[in-house]
Ligand code: SF4
């Protein structure tokens with residue numbers, strides 16, 4: 416072996432020996448789950464207002480913004496007898512295909528009502544394709560405590576603008592301005 420090759424080998428073992436005495440970085444998942452960064456892009460969530468109505472208005476902006484074509488939305492009209500969201504429309508069908516999603520977050524930036532956000536949940540592995548297409552049953556946020564599941568009417572005396580401006584503050588749909596008036 417030439418002198419230079421011998422030096423190369425010694426240098427290579429030098430890296431090995433210095434690494435042997437470093438603290439191991441192995442994560443013991445799934446026995447130990449390390450919290451994600453606070454703004455980690457995990458599973459999406461379709462949010463609700465405080466009275467249980469859905470924030471999604473079925474506009475499809477999230478689907479158009481998605482570079483991976485992972486979102487499918489079908490909007491439908493609310494009626495006074497069957498209302499799922501404030502305003503004219505709601506998301507009747509909402510699906511995210513997690514075989515396609517790259518977690519970029521462009522969809523949540525595009526959403527005009529903050530209906531769509533991302534959680535820190537990441538354990539979405541499965542053994543078949545169809546279970547990785549999440550529908551409203553998996554994506555909708557839980558009902559706030561005391562709120563009624565849609566369909567139901569908007570809060571008495573409220574407009575859709577009250578919802579978009581964040582004036583609906585309780586499970587019964589109490590308007591912020593009414594609460595302020597009651598305190599005066
Ligand atoms: S995070 Fe990105 S890839 Fe995933 S659904 Fe949203 S826009 Fe599409």
Ligand code: SF4
Pocket residue numbers: 470471472473474475476477478488506525526527528529530531
């Ligand atoms: S999640 Fe937001 S952007 Fe997507 S359809 Fe619903 S309201 Fe529109």
